[in-house]
Amino acid sequence: MKNTVLTVGCCSIIIPPNSPHKPSISAKLPQSKPSSSKPLLSTVRWDLPLHRNQKSLRYYAQLDSKLAEDAKLDDFLLIAETVLNSGVKVSDFANLINVDLVSKGLIRMLRSGDVERVVQVLSGAQKLGLSVAELFDRNVVEALRKECSLVAERGNVEAVVDLLEVLSGFQLSVKEIVDPARIIKICVAQRKPNVAIRCARNFPTAHILFCSIILEFGKKGDIMCAMDVFEASKQDMDRPNMYIYRTIIDVCGLCGDYLRSRSIYEELLTQKITPNLYVFNSLMNVNACDLNYTMHVYKHMQSVGVAADVTSYNILLKSCCRAARVDLAQDIYREVQSLESTGVLKLDVFTYSTIIKAFADSKMWQMALEIKEDMLTAGVTPNTITWSSLINACSSAGLVEQSILLFEEMLLAGCTPNTQCCNTVLHACIEAHQYDRAFRLFNNWKISATDKFYGKDYQRKIDRGRHNARKSYTMTGQDYGSDSDHVHFTKMVPFKPTTATYNILMKACGTDYKRAEALMNEMKTCGLSPNQISWSILIDIFGGSRNVKGAMQILDSMRRAGILPDVIAYTAVMKVCIQNQNQKFAFSLFEEMKRYHIQPNLVTYNTLLRARTRYGSLEEVQQCLAIYQDMRRAGFNSNDYYLKQLIEEWCEGILQGNSQNLPHTSSSRTDLEGSQSLLLEKVAANLQKTGPKSLAVDLRGLSKVEARIVVLAVLRMIKENYTPGTLLKDDMSIILGVQEVGSSDANHDNVKDAIIKLLRDDLGLEVISGATGSINSNSDTDNINTITVGYPTGLESPRRPAVLQRLKVTKKSLNKWLQKRLGASRK
Structure with missing residues (x-):
């Protein structure tokens, strides 16, 4: 049998058949020019096994390294595998491989973006037993x-x-x-x-x-x-x-x-x-909105022997602050003070600031100032948050002078106020109607802020700023005042106005919309963008000057500026329209809000419901009742008494010209009790009916005064929808309620008597009473059919049969009454 020859690059691997030994390797050396020096491999004994021939092993290691350098990594793995299968130790072969050359080949392949191939080669090397970490640098x-x-x-x-x-x-x-x-x-x-x-x-x-x-x-x-x-x-x-x-x-x-x-x-x-202290603190901090749970975790922490630190108490104080539990915050503060006196804890600025904020939010400014003194006594320096809370406490209590004194004290203590702190001082001045003072502070703070960029001309800029301020106030007819109340501020406040700053100042413009517009333009010049609150304030100012057209133009300008008007802006324009007797446009804005899917708030609904002092037409009543129902569906509750009064006056208007109307009108206003929601819902439901069923009136659940208003509302609707020469084809059906046969219900009887008296005596209509079934509106007969409210078959009635009590006003009397009313109105 012939030997198997495997050629790889410049070498051949000869594998004898049925050889008990590992495959031997022979080299097919490339032809080279004659050299006087003796070839390196001339002394290699190729007949020896490879693991015993170090020169041959070194040659193949060099050859394998060269193949790797040329990025022939498949050949590299093949030779390595063959050499290692011949009995060579992995460490002997690996020590002879040139890592620099292998690294160059790997880098070439990586730069070509073939990372996957590199990974495959490294995986193959690892399978052969080669250390991948030693193959590259x-x-x-x-x-x-x-x-x-x-x-x-x-x-x-x-x-x-x-x-x-x-x-x-x-x-x-x-x-x-x-x-x-x-x-x-x-x-x-x-x-x-x-x-x-x-x-x-x-x-x-x-x-x-x-x-x-x-x-x-x-x-x-x-x-x-x-x-x-x-x-x-x-x-x-x-x-x-x-x-x-x-x-x-x-x-x-x-x-x-x-x-x-x-x-x-x-x-x-x-x-x-058992959680550690940090887990407990995180849990209490996340649940700080729930004081009960926070205290539960705190007590459990104590029970398992985990000692609270200052952070734990700060979180407890914060939770008390959110829950407005000043009393509990005081107890915790006293406990912390006791621990501090024994050296267990050392209170930090956050502890004091939190308890001060708790008092500030509760408008207990005296207590807040006392905590500040404790803080200074303990050697803890107040930070910006501390001073801001103190100033806010006095500002909320209307103590402008105290707020400004604290602000000066903050500056003298070397604490730099932030813009929010400055805004609090301005807001205090505005709430106390000290508008001039607010503008003086604002103008001088701006001068102080620009001084850090132009330090050499500091005094000149102050003088020029004061001159311009005096000039602007003189032009508006206002007194600029002295410099004594803002000298310190000018020198020490690194002030940078925000949109909120300008919003506060715009509120001080009163009805001077030109000055408000100037502030908004200045805001834009400073690189600030007016927000929805800015535009709403400007709308209110235009409304205060009775400039309805200007307010509506502001709404359009708001849209052009890329800001979608919100419910506050729409409500502000509605108020302006209503204040200037333009209810129609106000209601059209409400419809526009609904089209843009902007949910009205309670102020919006109340503004529209109180837009009129009286109703003159059915359309106006229906419009307001529709808004009322929309408000109820949105989940808002309001005082319905005002709207009820207007509806009542509109309903009683049907009796004008009758001598009997005055007693009923006065009594209806004094006898009405309880919530008006059911009454208004009944009126709304009846006034929204159209078609042949519009003459069915349901009075169930109403008192006699409420029933009177509903009946009058339906009659007025019939009157206003009446067309001369057209006759009603339906009788008017009035449902009183369900009553057991032979029994007596005082409220039911009172309602029935009051309605019969109203229809017969006050309006001269023909009324038929009794327990009735459904009235055939196309029939001229006055027959009364009794409907018995039955019970399931096979069950004995637990009480006597009940019937549905109705009143029927004949269409003949209704037509006669309408024609008479029409004739009286023409006279």
Whole structure:
């Protein structure tokens, strides 16, 4: 049999048949020019086995390295496999391979973008027993890092993570190849929690990376992905990691899912694991909106022997502040003071600021100032938040002078106020109607702010600013005042106005819409964009000057500026229209709101319902009742008495000219009791009826006064819809309610008597009473058919039969009454 010859590049591998030995290798040397020096391989003994011939082994190692350098990696693996199968030790062959040449070949392939092929070669080398980490140098690592970075930039994080998993299997340090934080951010942006989890598992700091992934998803508001990562992290941990538990609880707070944080906490308790202080603090902080639960967690923390720190008490104070429990906040504060006196705790600025805010929100400014003194006595320096809370406390109480004194004290203490603090001072001046003072402070603060850019001309700019301010106030007929109340502010306030600042000042313009427009233009010059509140304030100012046209133009300007008017802006324009007796346009704006799917608020509804002092037509009544019903469906409750009065006056108008109307009108206003909702709903339901059923009136559940109003409303609707020469074809059916045969109901009888008296005596209509069935509107007969309310067959009635009580007003008398009313109105 013939030998098998395998040719690879410039060498041939000869495999004898049925040879008990490993395959031997012979070289087919390339032809070279004659040289005086003796060839290196001339002394190689090719008849010896390869593992015993070091020169031959070195030759093939050099040859294999050269093939790798030329990126012939398949040939590289084939020769390596053959050499190692011949009995050569892996370490002997690996030590002879030129790592520099192999690295060059790998880099060439990586630069061509063929990462997958590189991975296949490295996998093949590992199968042969070669150490992958020893096959390349740092240049290959750098090339891998760059290639992974490019793949990540293209958004293909799955490919990067696949490569990381393979490289980790080669026992390589992947932290030098990939920045895990960058990959995690891409995974979070693409909402791929599973890929992020796989990425984290390739690093020794996986537990820290899990926290980072959970937190990043929390910042995006994606609680479900965060929970997926949390569950995966638990599978990789031998015992619960408190750092991860704390992070997922914090994320529950970021996503507003505080109930889920409680479930996680209960899960720890079920496993009989005691959370550490940081988990307890995070749980209390997330649930600070629920004081009862926060206190429950605090007491449990004490019961299991976990000592509270300053952060714990700060959270408790914050929870008390949110629940407006100043008394409990005071108790906690005293407890903390006691702990501080014994050296257990050291109160920080956040503790004092929180308790001050609790008093400030409750308008207990004296107590807030006392806490400030405690704070200074303890050597704790107030920060901007502390001073802002103190100023806000005095501002809310209307103490303008005290607010400004605190502001000056803040500046003298070297604390830099923020814009919100300055806005609070301006707001205090506006609420106290000290408009001039607010503008003086504002103008001088602006001068102070520009001084940091133009320090050399400081005094000149102050003088010029004051001159311009005096000039502007003189032109508006206002007194500029002295400089004594703002000298300190001018020198020390690094003020940068915001949109809220200009909104506050616009409120001080009163009806001077030109000045308000100038402020809005200045706002735009400063690079600020007016918001919906700005436009609404401007609309109110135009309305105060009775400039309806200007207010409507502001609404159009708002749309052109790219800001969709909100409910506040629409309501402001409605108020302007109603104040200037333009109800029609106000109601058209309401319809426009509905078309744009802008939900009206309670102020909107009340503005429209109180738009009229009286009703003159059926259309106006129907319009307001439709708005009333829409308000009720939206879930708003309001005082219906005003609307009821207007409806009552409109209904009683049908009796004008009758001598009997005055007593009934006065009594109806005094006898009406309880909620008006049912009455108005009944009136609305009857006035919205059209067609042949419009003459059926349901009075069930109403008192006699309410029933009177409903009947009068229907009669007025009939009167206003009446066309001369047209006769009614239907009788008017009035449903009184269900009553047992032979029984007596005082309220039912009162309603019946009141309605009969109204129809017969006051209006002269013909009324037929009795227990009736359905009245045939096309019949002229006055026959009354009784309807018995029955019970299921086979069951004995628990009481006497009941009948539906009705009144019927004949169409003949209705037509006569309408013609008479028409004749009277013409006279």
